[in-house]
Amino acid sequence: MSEEPPEPGELPEAAAAALPPLPPPTAFDAESLDRWFALLDPVRRSVRARGTWRAYAVDLAHFADWCAPTGRSPLPATPGTVTDYLTDHVESLSVATLRRRLAAIAVAHGVAGVPSPTHDERVPLVWRGLRRVHGPARPPRTVGAVEVRELLVLVAPLRDTVLDHRDRALLVMGFAGALRRSELSALDVADVAVAPERLLVTVRAAGSRPARVVELPRGRRVETCPVRSWRAWAGAARLVDGAAFRRTTRGGRSLRPERLGDRGVAEVVKRRALAVGLDPGSLSGHSLRAGFVTAASRAGVPAVSIARQTGHRSAAALAACVREDRPFPTNPAAHVGL
Structure with missing residues (x-):
């Protein structure tokens, strides 16, 4: 579940995934995760913009904060943890934000070289149901123009x-x-x-x-x-x-x-x-x-x-x-x- 289709000329995701993984991060606050993503080699980082990596760090930190009180692991995470997270936040977060959180979880697992829970059939099934029910009520925000x-x-x-x-x-x-x-x-x-x-x-x-x-x-x-x-x-x-x-x-x-x-x-x-x-x-x-x-x-x-x-x-x-x-x-x- 990528956040947007790759631009022409970008390195294919499969090629980036073939590169050596990083050891899992030692801390899951946004700054530590941002530093963890920064350890990626330039080829792999080039798949996404700098701002996207920073956003992923914030998204993954939010997921980890939610996991902490119940002792769940954010990385690697189970499909059940991800579906519970989605269900728990669908009323408070927009569908667009949750879509990016899913992308961050998937990318982090790929960086660490472990199977992503988002590939399990349960996650897409729950995601489609939540999006069908809650998606239309939250249209994308359009900012004003400075002419x-x-x-x-x-x-x-x-x-x-x-x-x-x-x-x-x-x-x-x-x-x-x-x-x-x-x-x-x-x-x-x-x-x-x-x-x-x-x-x-x-x-x-x-x-x-x-x-x-x-x-x-x-x-x-x-x-x-x-x-x-x-x-x-x-x-x-x-x-x-x-x-x-x-x-x-x-x-x-x-x-x-x-x-x-x-x-x-x-x-x-x-x-x-x-x-x-x-x-x-x-x-x-x-x-x-x-x-x-x-x-x-x-x-x-x-x-x-x-x-x-x-x-x-x-x-x-x-x-x-x-x-x-x-x-x-x-x-x-x-x-x-x-």
């Missing part, structure tokens, strides 16, 4: 502090490049080439997918110009090499050496939304990417051009980013003579 007008509102209060320069560059470049939060987090200074009228940003894709180069043109407005925003941030932070976006001390008075994580990217969006009166609960790190796709679609940009910027590999995935809360001028129903 240009919202982006202008977000960056309007930003001034000349190091934190303000970082957040402006992150928001503007994240929108203009339609970048995932993991891609923003992974950017290095060396990935950003500055030209007079544009930035050329090398985006390192997860897994074995090839990197792509995204062009960010000079903007008409100073406050939403990717070129000027990056130059201001790089100058204020005295960036030479290493991570492009870094953490700051509390209050943003000075920089810390650590890379800003993908969760930190989402926190920037939410914090800046709260500061200007937008609902932070409806926005996330994905809102910048969804906003770009929506704005470009609304402007009539061909899908193939949008996908070249975003790196989407399918029309369905690209279409899922579009938020249609406002009428589209290119709606075909307006051109058929009604």
